[in-house]
Amino acid sequence: MTLLIIGSAVFISFKDKAASSPIFTGRVIYDEFQMPINNKFGHHTEAMDVVEGLDLKGKIIVMTGGHSGTGREATKAFVSRGATVIALARDVEWAKRNLKGLPNIEIEYLDLLKPESIETFAQKFLKSNRPIHALINSAGIFSSPLVKNEKGYERIFATNVLGHYELTVKLIPALKKAKGSRIINLASRGHRLSNVIFDDINFEHTEYEGVRAYAQSKTALILLSIKLDELLKNSNIRSFAVHPGPIPSSDLFAATLVGVAPDYKVNIMKSASKFVRLIHYTELLNFFRSPKNIGDIYKTVEEGGATTAWAAVSPELNGKGGLYLEDCNISVVVPNDSDAPFGVRNMHWIKSPLIEY
Template sequence: MTSSTRITTPFDRDSTAAEVVAGIDLTGRRAVVTGGASGIGIETARALAGAGAEVTLAVRNERAGHEVAADITATTGNERIAVAPLDLSDQGSVAAFVQAWRGPLHILVNNAGVMASPEARTPQGWELQFATNHLGHFALATGLHPALAAAGNARVVSVSSSAHLRSGVVFEDIHFRERQYEPWLAYGQSKTANVLFAVEATKRWAADGITVNALMPGAIRTNLQRHVTEEELNRLRAQSGGTATFWKSPEQGAATSVLAAVSPLLAGVGGRYLEDCQEAEENRPPTRFGVAAHALDPEAAARLWQVSLDTLAG
């Protein structure tokens, strides 16, 4: 972390991605957005393309990817929108994406994810949410490290969630082999991992000029919530004291991702957790805002990095 000063910006929870990127010229910059064919991924990619960046949509559904690419070109006039296959739960797919990449990479937005899914495992026996949300993005970012380093002042954006407040990384049983599987604990653990990745990657890659920040995009109704019923949402609201949820549009939900990716206010700044276009303050239970101390713990971040390397090597 380059400074302990909390980052504040003129933007807030109502700001859109287009407002955040207004006046910024990304001509000549290259960006990758995982999950760029749905939800806030679309609007993140659209904002970057609108500012002139060459954008690659890294997606599981290539047909949907090409439809989104055509729509982004139609709305921005930018024809430099590529589509590439990427399934983050499949390490072979991640490796193929990395091997196919050529040239520098200025912006990597680790946006894709799975939320509160029923219990499932990869062929390696890894719990699916941790495997997708953390290990897939970890392998992607570390694999693309030479391209990020070659770009100079590259930025990596790690899309986390307020669900990280639910659980730290339970190193003794990450993959729920001993404890009973609980969808929200598994999701929360993977989202804490997204923040810890930003902390450790910023430390390790500082000499390469690479900064990594994590963020909470806000509550947005997207396909990410396909496993979450209305009854489940009501139960979660009751748990949090019945506080009404402020639903953002996808354009508003993408704003904090775009801020982390391009804002001059974050130049040289990494290892932070942002929400509503500001650096978050420490969480104070029972509120669902702010960042948990366990997500910024440097010892846990270093341990997770080593565990991730060992897991992928094993």
Template sequence: MIAGHDLSGKEAIVTGGASGLGYETARALASAGARVVIAARDEAKGAQAAQAISNQTGNEKVVYRRLDLGSLESVTTWASRHVATGRPLHILVLNAGVMAVPLSRTVDGFESQFGVNYLGHFAFAVGLLPALRAAGNARVVSLSSRAHRYSDVHFEDPNYERRPYDLWEAYGQSKSTCSLLAVALTARYGEHGVTANAVMPGGIKTNLQRHMSREDLASRGWDVEHPRGWKTPEQGAATSVWAAVAPELEGVGGEYLEDCAIAAPWTGAGAPPTGCYLPYAVNPGNADRLWALSEKLISDCGLPSPSTPEAA
């Protein structure tokens, strides 16, 4: 996917770039000459990843900056400091995430899968909008999942404050919101040169499954000993890289991508097959409603609304 592309002079940020899909995405972008910032929570792993990618690609413009998506203070401070550098941002890959975790909450009180996978990324992307708009032509890649089929967004109680917690439903909700983020960003900022697409990377064995036991994996048909059907991290990252650089996606946003192609809505019975998504994951009305809810949740934490001129 990266072959033949020259990203010299381009700036890219990859969240969760210290391992797994994020690492391979960052490595591919760096191999094409981009300045790549790895934004991740673990300082030791992040610094090691940046150095390893630099060594492998010969690109010395690979750096690590600590980011905790579970803290809105960390997210907004990180974004504002980046914007203050004056560097345009051409590629933003919202890759980091957690999966199937027991009920827990971020430092701001949000259910952790909703808070880390979506709301932290929402605030991060919005905080970086001045840099994205300054690029003149910027792309945002938001990692969704086939697991979005487990749940639409529960707008009345996204943080499981009044309903029983189900870890897979919560993960599915978070991945639906990640897809809707791409729709909302494109609708609001596409005319300013900022487009966003959601990506379904496929099934890949990474640290994302660290909260699952061997029995949990087996019950879902994921054979750890004989991983048939799993993609390699490089294969999984391919669609993210395609979304970031493919000329055929110039000016295209609000789509759900899978296997380096634009997926299709599934309106039939049963679970959607490969290459399809459930329509609620790209519904414009859902995207608008989620954006408004996200603004309120952030405002309730005492942070500026993303709709303010300073943020946009």
């Protein structure tokens, strides 16, 4: 088995263009708004590092995807400093297993494809009269065959964007109650692969590609973060988009299969992700790939949860919002046609009809 794993890592290194790419020397766009700050964190920072020394007692964090992969690492960091995390999960039993033994955890059922489950949770939480200090929209699905929900929306966009938007809007009263809260939307470097196809989001006429559907959903989440910040900052609610990094051992691939594949296939993917983390496959891949650009270095799930945690609780972001974050910092802006393995594409000036609020 060990030889098989090493062999696969060597094979991937030969196929991976990032491993042979020269150091990026292309153009970076000066943007006084989207400007990195000087701090001690970076690409290899872990979630536990960014909460060190913080007192999060009394803070309530509501999080989709907080039970698996990078989300679980952020959850562990939050509760280690005294915060309460309300983990919203479509697979409640999986959430219970993954979060067993952690303090200050509440698990609630929520399916982003089922508006009634979003409404049920939102009403239950609002009746508790508690504030939300951070709402983290971390759950998501990756490339998959074309499937539409009962309302006719393409499944990836409906899950990654529309479900989270509905959840966010319904929880605004609790976010206001915190008198200083944040909304975190998990985006991706994949946004560079597609704009939002505003006149054909559901691929009625456009040839469907799963990766493009995923990419447009992540671009949409960046635009959503910018717009939410614009609309809500006067209520002391700030919004951010986060790129967690390239993470081969993520549970994203298992989550993508839920609802469209037999349970045994979902369980195989869950076990596979857990196994490759156990044998440090990410580190092995990086060893054989040896990419020159730090943005191409794969992250562990512990590292992948760091920017999410930083975005949610770091005092370095006080008074800021509407930003795209990566590597526990504010990202630079690069041209839309850039092949930079970092940075946000130049989308501040895209006029988005995504929201009518």
